[in-house]
Amino acid sequence: MIAIGAAIALNACASSPVALRGTADLATVIARASGEVAVLDTSNKQFTGIIGGLGDLSHASIVYARDGRFAFVFGRDGGLTKIDILSHKIVVRTLQAGNSIGGAISQDGKLVAVANYEPGGVRVFDAETLELVADIPTTIDGGPDRSKVIGLVDAPGNRFVFSLWDTGEIWIADFSAGNTPSVTRYQNIGIQPYDALITPDGRYYIAGLFGEDGMALLDLWHPQSGPQRILDHYGKGEERLPVYKMPHLEGWAIAGKRAFVPAVGRHEVLVIDTETWQEVGRIPVHGQPVFVMAHPDGRHVWVNFSVPDYDTVQIIDTQTLAIDGELKPGTGVLHMEFSPRGDQVWLSVRDDNKVVGYDPYTLKPIAELPLPSPSGIFMSDRAGRIGL
Amino acid sequence: MIAIGAAIALNACASSPVALRGTADLATVIARASGEVAVLDTSNKQFTGIIGGLGDLSHASIVYARDGRFAFVFGRDGGLTKIDILSHKIVVRTLQAGNSIGGAISQDGKLVAVANYEPGGVRVFDAETLELVADIPTTIDGGPDRSKVIGLVDAPGNRFVFSLWDTGEIWIADFSAGNTPSVTRYQNIGIQPYDALITPDGRYYIAGLFGEDGMALLDLWHPQSGPQRILDHYGKGEERLPVYKMPHLEGWAIAGKRAFVPAVGRHEVLVIDTETWQEVGRIPVHGQPVFVMAHPDGRHVWVNFSVPDYDTVQIIDTQTLAIDGELKPGTGVLHMEFSPRGDQVWLSVRDDNKVVGYDPYTLKPIAELPLPSPSGIFMSDRAGRIGL
Numbered sequence: 001m002i003a004i005g006a007a008i009a010l011n012a013c014a015s016s017p018v019a020l021r022g023t024a025d026l027a028t029v030i031a032r033a034s035g036e037v038a039v040l041d042t043s044n045k046q047f048t049g050i051i052g053g054l055g056d057l058s059h060a061s062i063v064y065a066r067d068g069r070f071a072f073v074f075g076r077d078g079g080l081t082k083i084d085i086l087s088h089k090i091v092v093r094t095l096q097a098g099n100s101i102g103g104a105i106s107q108d109g110k111l112v113a114v115a116n117y118e119p120g121g122v123r124v125f126d127a128e129t130l131e132l133v134a135d136i137p138t139t140i141d142g143g144p145d146r147s148k149v150i151g152l153v154d155a156p157g158n159r160f161v162f163s164l165w166d167t168g169e170i171w172i173a174d175f176s177a178g179n180t181p182s183v184t185r186y187q188n189i190g191i192q193p194y195d196a197l198i199t200p201d202g203r204y205y206i207a208g209l210f211g212e213d214g215m216a217l218l219d220l221w222h223p224q225s226g227p228q229r230i231l232d233h234y235g236k237g238e239e240r241l242p243v244y245k246m247p248h249l250e251g252w253a254i255a256g257k258r259a260f261v262p263a264v265g266r267h268e269v270l271v272i273d274t275e276t277w278q279e280v281g282r283i284p285v286h287g288q289p290v291f292v293m294a295h296p297d298g299r300h301v302w303v304n305f306s307v308p309d310y311d312t313v314q315i316i317d318t319q320t321l322a323i324d325g326e327l328k329p330g331t332g333v334l335h336m337e338f339s340p341r342g343d344q345v346w347l348s349v350r351d352d353n354k355v356v357g358y359d360p361y362t363l364k365p366i367a368e369l370p371l372p373s374p375s376g377i378f379m380s381d382r383a384g385r386i387g388l
Numbered sequence: 389m390i391a392i393g394a395a396i397a398l399n400a401c402a403s404s405p406v407a408l409r410g411t412a413d414l415a416t417v418i419a420r421a422s423g424e425v426a427v428l429d430t431s432n433k434q435f436t437g438i439i440g441g442l443g444d445l446s447h448a449s450i451v452y453a454r455d456g457r458f459a460f461v462f463g464r465d466g467g468l469t470k471i472d473i474l475s476h477k478i479v480v481r482t483l484q485a486g487n488s489i490g491g492a493i494s495q496d497g498k499l500v501a502v503a504n505y506e507p508g509g510v511r512v513f514d515a516e517t518l519e520l521v522a523d524i525p526t527t528i529d530g531g532p533d534r535s536k537v538i539g540l541v542d543a544p545g546n547r548f549v550f551s552l553w554d555t556g557e558i559w560i561a562d563f564s565a566g567n568t569p570s571v572t573r574y575q576n577i578g579i580q581p582y583d584a585l586i587t588p589d590g591r592y593y594i595a596g597l598f599g600e601d602g603m604a605l606l607d608l609w610h611p612q613s614g615p616q617r618i619l620d621h622y623g624k625g626e627e628r629l630p631v632y633k634m635p636h637l638e639g640w641a642i643a644g645k646r647a648f649v650p651a652v653g654r655h656e657v658l659v660i661d662t663e664t665w666q667e668v669g670r671i672p673v674h675g676q677p678v679f680v681m682a683h684p685d686g687r688h689v690w691v692n693f694s695v696p697d698y699d700t701v702q703i704i705d706t707q708t709l710a711i712d713g714e715l716k717p718g719t720g721v722l723h724m725e726f727s728p729r730g731d732q733v734w735l736s737v738r739d740d741n742k743v744v745g746y747d748p749y750t751l752k753p754i755a756e757l758p759l760p761s762p763s764g765i766f767m768s769d770r771a772g773r774i775g776l
Contacts, residue, residue, distance in 0.1 A: 020474050023410040024456025024771040043455055043497070066729070067431055068412025068456070086408050108731040109431070156685035156730060157749060176749070201644060201686035221687065221707070256589060257645070257663065275645065275663070296774060297544035298589035299609065319609070340772025341454070342544060343496040361545060361564070381772040383412040384728025386684060 018087045023068035026085055026380045027337065029348060029355055030073075032057045033373035037073060038355075039085045040346070040377070042339055045357060045367035049088035055079040055095075061102045061376055064383035065127060066109035071380070072127070074103040080114055082130055085380065092130040096123050104154040107386070111175060113152060113160045120146030122162055122173065124181075133179045138164050138171070151196025151207050151249070153387045155220055163193035163207045163216075170196075170207060170218055170227060189216040189227040194264075197249035198387035199274070206230075208249050210264060213240075217277055230277045231261075231270055240265030241288065245306035248291050251387045252338075253301075255294035255318045260301045262289035269303060271321060281321050286312045291335060295360055296342035300324060302360075304333045304347075313347065315363075325363055329356050337377035348374035406475045411456035414473055414768045415725065417736060417743055418461075420445045421761035425461060426743075427473045428734070428765075430727055433745060433755035437476035443467040443483075449490045449764055452771035453515060454497035459768070460515070462491040468502055470518055473768065480518040484511050492542040495774070499563060501540060501548045508534030510550055510561065512569075521567040526552050526559070539584025539595050539637070541775045543608055551581035551595045551604075558584075558595060558606055558615060577604040577615040582652075585637040586775035587662070594618075596637050598652060601628075605665055618665045619649075619658055628653030629676065633694035636679050639775045640726075641689075643682035643706045648689045650677035657691060659709060669709050674700045679723060683748055684730035688712060690748075692721045692735075701735065703751075713751055717744050725765035736762035 026048070027040040035057050038050045054060075056077035064071045065082075070091065073081045078097035083090055098118040105112050105127060113124045124134040138147040147166035155161050158176040163169065170189050173181040191211025198205050198220075205218045213235035216227045247262035258280070259272040269292055271281035287309025294301045303314045310333050315325035332350035338360065339345070345360040348371075355374050357367035382388040415428040419438070423445050426438045442448075444465035452459045453470075458479065461469040466485035471478055486506040493500050493515060501512045512522040526535040535554035543549050546564040551557065558577050561569040579599025586593050586608075593606045601623035604615045635650035642648075646668065647660040657680055659669035675697025682689045691702045698721050703713035720738035726748065727733070733748040736759075743762050745755035770776040 017405070018408055020406055020408065020457075022453070022455030022457025022474070022768075022771075023412055024452070024768065025454045064412070065410070066413045066727075066731075067410030069408075069410025086410070107729045109729075154729075156687070158731075201684065203644070203686060256591070296589065298591060299544070339454075341495045341497075341542075341774055343454075343546075379772075380410075380412065381769070383410075384767075384769040384772070386729055 021086070023085065023380050024340075027346065028062050028071055028085060028378050028380070029371060029374050030057050030060045030062070030376040031372050032060065032350070032375040037062070037083060038371055039088060040355070040369070042344060042346070042357070042379075045369075047369060047371070051083050051088050051090060053090060054081050057375070059101065062378040063103060063105045063112070063388070064378070064380050065105065066383055068380045068383040071378075072103060072105065072112050074100060074114055076100065078116065080112070080125065080130060094125075094130050096125070096132070101148075101150055102152055104152050104160055106154055106160070106175060107156055107158050111158075113154075115149040115152035115162055117148040120148050120166070122149055122152060122160065124160070124175070134175075134181055136171075136173055136181065136183060138167075140167055150194060153196065153198040153205065155198060155205070156202040156386060161196070161198065161205045161218070161220070163189070163196050165192055165194065168193065170205065170216065172220075172223060184223065186218060186223070186227050190214055190229065194246050195249045197251050197253055199254055200251050200386060202386040204274075206249065206259070208247065208261065208264065210246070213264070215261070228277070231272065231279055234263060234270055234279065235266065243288065245288070245290055247289055250291070250293065251385070252293040255298040255301055258318060260292045260294065260316070260318070262292050269301070269316065283316055283321050283323070285323070286314055293336055293338070294318070295345075296338055296340065300360075302336050302345065304336060310334070327358070327363060330354065334375045335377050337379055340379060340381040346377050348377055350374060409474070411473065411768050412728070415734065416450050416459055416473060416766050416768070417759060417762050418445050418448045418450070418764040419760050420448065420738070420763040425450070425471060426759050427476060428743070428757070430732060430734070430745070430767075433757075435757060435759070439471050439476050439478060441478060442469050445763070447489065450766040451491060451493045451500070451776070452766070452768050453493065454771055456768045456771040459766075460491060460493065460500050462488060462502055464488065466504065468500070468513065468518060482513075482518050484513070484520070489536075489538055490540055492540050492548055494542055494548070494563060495544055495546050499546075503537040503540035503550055505536040508536050508554070510537055510540060510548065512548070512563070522563075522569055524559075524561055524569065524571060528555055538582060541584065541586040541593065543586060543593070544590040544774060549584070549586065549593045549606070549608070551577070551584050553580055553582065556581065558593065558604065560608075560611060572611065574606065574611070574615050578602055578617065582634050583637045585639050585641055587642055588639050588774060590774040592662075594637065594647070596635065596649065596652065598634070601652070603649070616665070619660065619667055622651060622658055622667065623654065631676065633676070633678055635677055638679070638681065639773070640681040643686040643689055646706060648680045648682065648704070648706070650680050657689070657704065671704055671709050671711070673711070674702050681724055681726070682706070683733075684726055684728065688748075690724050690733065692724060698722070715746070715751060718742065722763045723765050725767055728767060728769040734765050736765055738762060
């Protein structure tokens with residue numbers, strides 16, 4: 001049975017009491033063309049409300065406060081907005097930079113960090129008030145230029161880890177002693193890191209490289225050992241296809257003892273053994289992969305693709321590495337997100353202006369909800385997940 | 389800085405509006421002598437309220453509904469109670485058996501299962517109404533006797549897995565096709581399984597044995613291969629110490645590539661490689677371990693002990709297997725629970741009638757809250773965790 005939801009309007013009624021409810025089954029969905037974030041009730045399979053006025057969300061992401069009620073929206077235009085997913089309101093908003101790409105929340109929930117392109121660097125804010133508490137410019141050789149920052153994640157011990165696109169570095173900013181971080185720089189990690197993930201336990205930080213074929217691995221338990229190159233030359237000297245959409249790396253790449261990551265400019269998913277960090281397989285797929293996400297039970301990974309192949313999602317068996325299933329949800333499948341125990345998966349289908357829920361075991365649709373230009377979907381369960 | 393909380397009384401005021409809040413930072417704490425459950429706000433480090441009338445909680449546990457607001461309390465007297473942790477109320481309560489030991493919630497959140505000693509078996513209830521939907525008696529050889537059930541967990545695919553103390557079996561009850569389960573029995577798994585855990589991805593079910601030294605492992609991806617004995621004869625023929633308190637197994641036993649489990653009747657924690665399932669180490673500890681729980685960052689496991697050594701908690705480095713730290717929180721440390729990202733750990737100290745919070749990195753106390761005879765502590769984040 002599919003629940004068809006009606007489109008919902010901005011909640012303008014400030015005086016109605018908001019119904020008491022839990023937050024664990026809620027998710028947020030970016031409506032990228034209209035600067036809005038919709039709140040999805042995954043138990044009732046309906047939107048509960050929508051929050052507008054969030055600026056340029058053409059590339060945006062969300063992290064959650066430790067209570068699961070408040071969330072932080074990182075907008076492309078440098079907007080940083082704290083929202084309340086229960087009352088569907090903006091709590092605090094700041095335009096903290098000219099152009100930014102993502103963010104993270106600290107382990108203790110007190111600090112929110114933003115990865116900025118312009119000016120290059122990381123800015124860190126008090127999670128309660130969004131007051132600036134630290135500014136980490138990613139200067140290049142002590143000169144006036146600053147590197148774009150990508151791949152910003154939180155790590156255990158109240159640290160933030162991020163990479164520098166222009167200079168090929170990984171930095172760790174340690175806030176465990178207070179609001180003035182101690183910063184450690186790791187240089188020569190590779191050419192043009194474009195995104196990064198941290199393993200679910202927060203031990204390994206893995207940056208994907210765009211300027212060459214390979215990834216950089218940093219063991220945060222032994223960072224003094226420095227970055228290690230993995231999957232080196234995975235392109236085998238072959239010419240890369242034009243890349244229209246950068247792949248994305250998330251902690252959900254890990255399934256059991258393996259990591260599944262998108263190859264850049266190739267129609268392949270690469271499989272890494274997380275004990276040896278060696279490549280143990282590669283899977284030919286439908287197009288250039290954008291997101292490769294493991295189901296919480298680790299048995300399958302789901303893959304979506306860049307234009308022009310973004311009408312398709314493939315489902316790979318993590319043991320056999322075979323493609324077990326395929327979905328054609330519509331045009332512009334931008335993101336996928338599993339419910340925390342894996343009973344549902346939600347897909348945003350941008351060009352069809354809808355969000356579709358599926359039973360990931362039977363592949364039957366369970367809901368289809370209209371939303372203009374949906375993109376990222378974020379379960380509030382991420383409030384309790386290192387690196388997300 | 390330690391927050392000292394005042395004792396709180398039963399909230400008898402039904403007409404006050406309950407303040408809107410998230411649920412992700414809440415936990416429940418069993419007050420085992422008074423049949424009450426207190427709700428702990430881990431952000432403000434205070435109790436928000438207490439729910440009474442829960443019967444015999446001398447051994448009790450809690451699972452959460454998928455929304456994180458409702459929770460199910462399994463009491464020793466067979467009581468099954470649905471509570472609301474926001475309004476501090478009982479929603480529904482049933483006395484569903486004479487004597488029971490624990491329970492689980494299904495992957496899709498629709499079913500709650502209870503492990504019963506008397507009458508032996510598993511009963512399954514609608515999570516909304518607590519109406520009985522299935523009854524699975526654990527009959528012995530088709531006769532009138534029924535085995536006690538222990539080690540009941542949920543598994544992916546809307547299954548429940550549990551073990552039979554009297555007959556040495558593991559059963560899988562599969563509810564994926566509806567409310568009449570298909571049940572598969574695995575016999576001869578070992579003598580007197582006393583508890584079990586499921587790995588965080590829901591793949592491996594591991595039952596600890598009491599009647600002999602060893603554990604039984606069942607790969608739920610390939611259950612037809614049957615149970616496999618691991619850690620066989622770990623006692624090496626040595627006489628076991630008298631066991632005053634059974635150890636407990638939880639999914640938090642897994643840290644990275646290893647599982648850390650209590651030895652029965654020995655002052656040891658056993659270390660298992662989760663690739664080969666071979667013993668790779670054993671750690672001499674302060675007393676007979678009861679709970680062995682990994683910090684979410686996987687870097688340490690925390691161990692508490694049975695009487696008479698239950699004034700101590702030891703902290704083990706999962707790489708070196710050395711004892712890194714020790715706490716003496718008070719007498720009767722019954723349970724430990726980490727906040728989801730690992731910024732806090734909470735301990736129940738029964739004989740000192742208090743719950744104590746610590747920073748697990750500095751080992752400094754962050755809160756001390758009075759509560760009569762506290763035992764189990766359960767973060768509401770468990771709403772999104774397979775097997776918990």
